[in-house]
Amino acid sequence: EVQLAESGGGMVQPGGSLRLSCAASGFAFSNYDMRWLRQAPGKEREFVAAIDWTGSRINYADSVKGRFTISRDNANNMMSLQMNMMQPEDTAVYYCNAPRNNGPDYWGQGTQVTVSS
DSSP states (O other), X not given: OXXXXXXXXXXXXXXXXXXXXXEEEXXXXXXXXXXXXXXOTTSOOEEEEEEOTTSOOEEEOTTTTTTEEEEEEGGGTEEEEEEOSOOGGGOEEEEEEEOOSSSOOEEOOOEEEEEOO
16 A cells, blocks of 8 residues: 655744655655645645655755755655745645656645744
8 A cells, every 4th residue: 555654744933944754655665756745725735845766856946945955765765854944934734745657646644834933
């Protein structure tokens, strides 16, 4: 059974940091490009960051560039998102995603991140 399990969400003050993790199982994680997306209340789900299967090609949304860092550990089937200098507009449910060409994407259940004073 394919599983993507996010963890590490919570509440943080503006300017603070959180680290999200995504544990993958049930598929060949090391062969997949991976992404983080987020969805704020009343808004569309949006792209946050992506990392290719080798870990060498990385992309960020402009809104998080310079503040967030995506990484992966293929040996342990894990992906992470280090979030620094967080702002209230970063408040959202964050999702781990494995895009697929030959079927529906794999998705985690999401983890809530709230930035508030």
